[in-house]
Amino acid sequence: MLILWTDALIFLLVGLGLAYALLARGQEHMRAPWRKVVRSRVGLGALVVLSFYIGIGLLDSIHYRATDAKGVESGEVHSVFDWLAEPLRTRQEKTYSAPLAIHLYAKETIEENGVSRRDYPRLEHAGAHLPDLAAARAEQWRLAFIGLGWGLLIWLVLLGLLVVRLAFKQSLSLGQSLAQLARGQCEIPWRTGLGVLLLMLLLSGLSWQLGQHYHLLGTDKVGEDVFYQALKSIRTGLVIGTLTTLVMLPAALLLGLMAGYFRGWIDDVIQYLYTTLNSIPGVLLIAAAVLMLNLYMDNHADQFNSLVERADMRLLFLCLILGITSWTGLCRLLRGEALKLRELDYVQAAQAMGVNPFVILWRHLLPNVSHIVLITLVLDFSGLVLAEAVLSYVNIGVDPTTYSWGNMINSARLEMARDPLVWWSLLASLLFMFSLVLAANLFADVVRDAFDPRLRNESR
């Protein structure tokens, strides 16, 4: 086991999420908005998609030091996801190859029986045992059907479990319960959720079967599987999207609530602090800070044991910087809310009883701003995932060795000038980013509508 900084924070976040869920279970006022989220079709569908992403991200966050065949540590750091996706990671080709191809993308001079000719060389791993392209296509179709079959099978099992549970809960027969589900008459829109789940399972089955034997989305310049890169980038995207807010959350909460609650000179100082930070355009502040970080890391190379740790520190630091640029908005919101809350009767009563002000902040103010924090966390997520790509593109984002969609785009953009075009890296990062960000955007809308008290009673 090897715990990187971002791993630790991710699991802290998961722990916080679980603790929140346990707390919310027993409290009707906390459960109600979540019930609303799950009962919206858009919310449930987005949640299914997001859970696939989160699952891969979590698997990719359990790291260990890899050992070679003899059991000696090789110095590489792998994650559980790497272990599961072993064939994707190790099947390295020489250079570019198109999705599901069995030949390289460019012609090379091949020596064969003393005769040299110009042709597309065969790939080392994808379909090497097959005589020609036609045989490979036939095998790909076969694999695709097996994959789809597996996806369908797992879906049917889950469907069966759900039907049994629903039937048991409402004391209906299995047939009645299934019919109810198919007509979409349940309180929770299971039909939509199951539809999205079926789509995701079919896609997973398909890519699992095909990806093991072929390069589903082609290979990049150094012959690495693009599908693997896109999957590995999920963790980076999730880390940037979630940890950014988490890292800055304690400071934003404390300062925002203090400014609103104490007012006076404390308010002035804190307002000055965030106005100053806010007045530097975000990109420029990030650029300056990342430049300084690079310089610092080059000068203090001895503080980082391995490339992985170095890249990890850089990722965490990027979260911190992004947090500082997005923190001011949250701080201002919390200040405004605290200004309102401090005038309420129960806060005044607590003050009159001589309760320690920080206890009042913790016990009376914090629970009443939790919805703001949650909404901010969810709303910021998609913007941050998109920002990562742009920042990595201008070389002030994550470390070049980290897998990220921004780095994929960055390395693929030079290929735009090529003819014929190498498009699969761009397509892969587009597809993965788009589906994550779209799901997050839709989910965020539902969460905001459910949690924002101003919107709660309006019919939209």
Add this chain to the structure above:
Amino acid sequence: MIAYILRRALYAIPILIGVNLLTFWLFFVVNTPEDMARMHLGMKRVTPEAVQSWKAERGYDKPLLFNGEAAGLGTLSETIFFEKSLKLFVFDFGRSDSGRDIGYDISQRMWPSLAIALPVLIMGLLTTISIALFIVLFRGSYIDISAVVVAVAMMSISGLFYIIGGQWLVGKLWHLVPISGYDTGLDAVKFLVLPVIIGVISGLGGGIRMYRTLFIEEINKDYVRTARAKGLSENAVLFGHVLRNAMIPILTMVVAAIPLLFIGSLVTEAFFGIPGLGSYTIDAIQTQDFAIVRAMVFLGSALYILGLLLTDISYTLVDPRVRLS
């Protein structure tokens, strides 16, 4: 009025001082000029003399805050803080690490940035507002719902893909305009068309959604109900009342954005090879020219604060309810 503007302007000074201190801390305290010299000269084989001469050439050899060797006021003025940081206040940016005059470069490069950013702002505003109004006219119908879905989907695509896709489609496949580059005078137009169109399209999703929410919030207000009760037509309500009242928040948002237009967009300018301030910053980041990045950070914050000031002023001009005290 003048007293109010003066007071607001004075309020900007402590913020600029804060920004200045922050950049000074970032660029000279976190990493010393010594580190910068080593980085530029190569990490390993570098003699102390070479470091010293690199620093001396760029004026980084002075003490940070206090110069004990100089006489009189020189103890404070012959320091890095005075030479490199305080002089930013009079927009004396000094020379870049490669020896060019930053102030001159900025004055040359802000116009191409503006040539892209201004049309994007104006055309973007016109298209998003008209589409949003059109949607609001059909609110609650399938047109509204599908438009919102399309807007959310458009928001979820990274801006990089709009640029890559646009360049590929318009520039490479259709050969309508050159893919990248820039020219002086009117010839620049053919280089500007594509980035402007892409800039407008990539902002469409978010803009439509924001203005739709704005208009719908406005529609639910009392004066709209009154206007309807008077028997005005839906169009008269929407264009005569809702749009005019919604113009106040729109106007203030736009005014705040205007000064920052000079800074340009990092990504668009880099992709299209436009010699504006955005690509200037990108080049500085790539070559690790700290002097330019420092100057841009300060300039950016100064322009942002100017934007806030303009917002306050325009607000008082547009909305009579806002008092100047």
